[in-house]
Amino acid sequence: MMLHDVLKKGPQSGPLSALRSGAAQRFNDAGWPKATDEAWRFTNLNTLAARELAPVVDAAVVDTAGADTRGLPDGARLVLVNGMIDAGLSTAMPDGVELVALADDAELAACLDDERLLDHGVARLSLAVMASGFGLRVTGEVTEPVHFVYRNAGNDASTHAVGVVALADGASMTLLEHHSGEGDGLSAPVLAVTVGAGAALCHARVQAEGAERHHLATTIMTMADDARYNGLSVQTGGAISRTENQIALVGEQIDLTLTTLYLAHDDQVMDVTALVDHRMPNCTSRQIVRGVLDDQAKGVFQGKVIVARDAQKTDGNQMSRALLLSRKCEADAKPELEIYADDVACSHGATVGELDDNHLFYLTSRGIPKPEARQILIEAFLADVLDEVEQEELKSHALPQVAAWLEQMKG
Numbered sequence: 001m002m003l004h005d006v007l008k009k010g011p012q013s014g015p016l017s018a019l020r021s022g023a024a025q026r027f028n029d030a031g032w033p034k035a036t037d038e039a040w041r042f043t044n045l046n047t048l049a050a051r052e053l054a055p056v057v058d059a060a061v062v063d064t065a066g067a068d069t070r071g072l073p074d075g076a077r078l079v080l081v082n083g084m085i086d087a088g089l090s091t092a093m094p095d096g097v098e099l100v101a102l103a104d105d106a107e108l109a110a111c112l113d114d115e116r117l118l119d120h121g122v123a124r125l126s127l128a129v130m131a132s133g134f135g136l137r138v139t140g141e142v143t144e145p146v147h148f149v150y151r152n153a154g155n156d157a158s159t160h161a162v163g164v165v166a167l168a169d170g171a172s173m174t175l176l177e178h179h180s181g182e183g184d185g186l187s188a189p190v191l192a193v194t195v196g197a198g199a200a201l202c203h204a205r206v207q208a209e210g211a212e213r214h215h216l217a218t219t220i221m222t223m224a225d226d227a228r229y230n231g232l233s234v235q236t237g238g239a240i241s242r243t244e245n246q247i248a249l250v251g252e253q254i255d256l257t258l259t260t261l262y263l264a265h266d267d268q269v270m271d272v273t274a275l276v277d278h279r280m281p282n283c284t285s286r287q288i289v290r291g292v293l294d295d296q297a298k299g300v301f302q303g304k305v306i307v308a309r310d311a312q313k314t315d316g317n318q319m320s321r322a323l324l325l326s327r328k329c330e331a332d333a334k335p336e337l338e339i340y341a342d343d344v345a346c347s348h349g350a351t352v353g354e355l356d357d358n359h360l361f362y363l364t365s366r367g368i369p370k371p372e373a374r375q376i377l378i379e380a381f382l383a384d385v386l387d388e389v390e391q392e393e394l395k396s397h398a399l400p401q402v403a404a405w406l407e408q409m410k411g
Contacts, residue, residue: 015109016102016133023118024128033121040121042300042332043242043271048214053158053186055129056082073176077147083159083189084131089149096140097173102133108164109133111192116220116246123218126160126190135164142173145393150189152181152213161189169196169224176397177205180237184212187238193221197251200228204394206401209237211266216242225251232394233260235270236405242271242300247285249276249311254283259385261290261398263405264297264329271300274318278311287318288385292378293329294409304336307344316346323381324354325374375406 032049033040072079072089078099079089093099102109112133117123136146152159159181167173181187187209195201209215215238223229235241245258262270270293276285291299301320322331333350355377363373382402389395 014103015106016130019109019113020128020130023124026118027125027128030121037121039273039302042302042334043240043269045240048186048240051156053156055158055160056084056154057129057131072149073147073178075147076144077149078134079149079151080161081151082153082157083161085134093136093146094142094144096138096142096171097146098137100135100137102135102162102164105135108135108137108166111164111166111194112162112190114192114220117190117192117218120218122188122216123190126162126188126218130160130162133162133164136166138165138167138171138173140171142171145174145176148175148177150177150179150181150187152179152185152187152209153183154185155183156185157183158186158188163190164192166194167196167199167201170198171196172200174202174391174393175204176393177203178397179205179207179209179215179217181213181215182210186214186216188216189218191219193219195221195223195227195229197224198226199224201230202391202394203229203231204397205231205233205243206398207233207235207237207241207243208401209241211237211239213238214240216240217244219245221245221247223247223249223251223254223256226253227251228254229256229258230389230391230394231258232389232391232398233258234263234398234401235261235272236263236401238268240269240271242273244273246275247277249278249283249285250280252280252282254280256283256285257288258286259288259389261382261385261402262299263292263402264299265294265409267296269298269300271302273300273302275304275306276316278305278307278314278316280308281311282313283311284315285317288388289320290382290385291320291322291331292325292381293322293331294325296326296328298330299332301333301335301350303334303348304338305346305348307337307339307341307346309340312341312343314341314344314346316344318348320350321381322352323378324352325378371410375410378406
């Protein structure tokens with residue numbers, strides 16, 4: 001399906017019309033990200049770009065993947081099937097959370113008119129072909145977690161869920177995402193988040209797509225004075241998976257922690273890309289990444305911290321560690337600091353290593369079979385960062401996927 005044909009099926013007026021057409025023009029001009037693009041040099045999309053993927057834009061397609069209610073979380077949930085809300089599987093939002101269609105809400109739709117999305121090689125495609133888009137307006141302290149459940153299915157098809165989450169000043173909530181899918185298609189979700197002054201967001205994200213799918217997710221976030229964000233992301237699925245976060249700290253006294261685990265085997269490619277832009281003084285950011293790779297898998301970490309001239313007293317840290325279980329796998333790391341202020345405490349680093357033979361020998365010499373000893377060391381490598389996550393709801397959401405992957409690797 002040609003892009004101009006898809007555009008004809010979307011809203012022809014309202015707050016999304018100009019956004020979609022502008023994003024489409026940019027995608028038509030630039031095409032898919034290329035291996036020569038610095039931001040994509042570790043993750044090659046040439047095989048994906050060569051395919052004739054048909055964006056899912058018809059609501060009738062939703063029923064093919066959304067009829068099964070098994071595995072859905074209890075409580076407040078928004079279920080998106082092939083990129084569109086399935087009202088039959090979704091439940092009511094809790095007090096303090098308003099669900100809106102972006103086509104009917106110019107204020108929230110404006111959050112998508114952002115160069116971080118429009119200049120992004122994949123996100124602008126999702127903006128161009130999105131069916132409608134959804135928004136959550138959060139006010140007050142929301143004590144019940146909200147689940148976003150993304151279900152995707154189909155071959156030679158792409159899904160493009162686009163959403164906005166806006167926390168008002170002083171608001172708080174916990175957001176739990178889960179992505180799954182079958183077939184050899186593409187999932188390219190986009191999420192724009194604003195965290196108001198004094199607001200707090202706890203956020204866990206699990207990506208467990210099928211082995212043949214491509215998953216290219218983009219999240220942008222803007223944080224105001226005294227805002228707090230604690231994020232935990234786990235990705236284990238997909239043939240090629242890229243989870244990208246671009247975060248702008250536009251106020252003072254902001255605290256941001258983003259913890260990511262990627263677990264890959266066979267010939268999977270796992271890409272973790274993050275940009276934290278410190279624009280104001282007295283803010284703290286931490287990026288913690290752990291990867292485990294086996295067989296011929298490839299892991300990528302690209303992390304960048306920008307500190308503007310006015311962002312004095314910035315404390316920015318990023319650290320990536322990758323554990324290689326095979327001599328045939330590959331880990332690429334590109335941590336960067338771009339600092340224009342002179343009174344900062346910033347650091348970055350990356351390590352790549354194998355299981356310690358001495359540790360393995362110690363465990364096996366005490367009667368522990370080598371496969372079990374190997375598992376113990378892998379779990380200890382991951383527990384090192386998971387123990388630092390204080391929010392139990394985040395760990396309860398993400399850890400089952402980690403445990404499932406570890407169990408699978410025992411075989």
